[in-house]
Amino acid sequence: MKEYFVELPVSTPDGEFTARYSEKGLAELNFPGGRTSSRAANADAVSPQVRVWHRATESALKAILAGAEAQKFPPLAFSGTEFQKSVWKQLLKISSGQTKSYGEIAKAIGKPRAVRAVGGACGANPIPVLVPCHRVLAANKKIGGFSGRLDWKRSLLAREGVKFRRDKF
């Protein structure tokens, strides 16, 4: 079985995301607005397996963007350190409309002091939205930060009906 990486566009009301697949599953997901991936493969050229995954990705992505719970999920083949993977695994447990703090995540993986490292892991998350890094707020329910457009975090949380403390405005 040869190793392959495939990029496919995902059209959503928010723009065109780009999904990247490895031989194991969905490996990366990028926000719209980025450079148009000219390397995007033709949907017909990819294996049936990837097409199935991609269908699940589209379904899940659109659902979450709409503020709903994702029904279908493609296999996630993110690569990273063990620490990061354990963090992302925890993030997947947060259902729509719910939030957790960085401290709670750290505690859940047995390293309650590694709150800052958790933040780093979230920022390194290769599959935003599907891995709900946006559902993680600071300890006192403040919005916290976000690598990339902070607008996305606010917007997604708002769509899920999450109330967070807005320190300004």
Add this chain to the structure above:
DNA sequence: ATCTTAACTGTGT
């Protein structure tokens, strides 16, 4: 209530 400072951990250079 807001600001400042110090601690703590994983990761990249």
Add this chain to the structure above:
DNA sequence: ACACAGTTAAGAT
């Protein structure tokens, strides 16, 4: 070894 990060809790103002 050093600096930084999507934090936090405690102390000062």
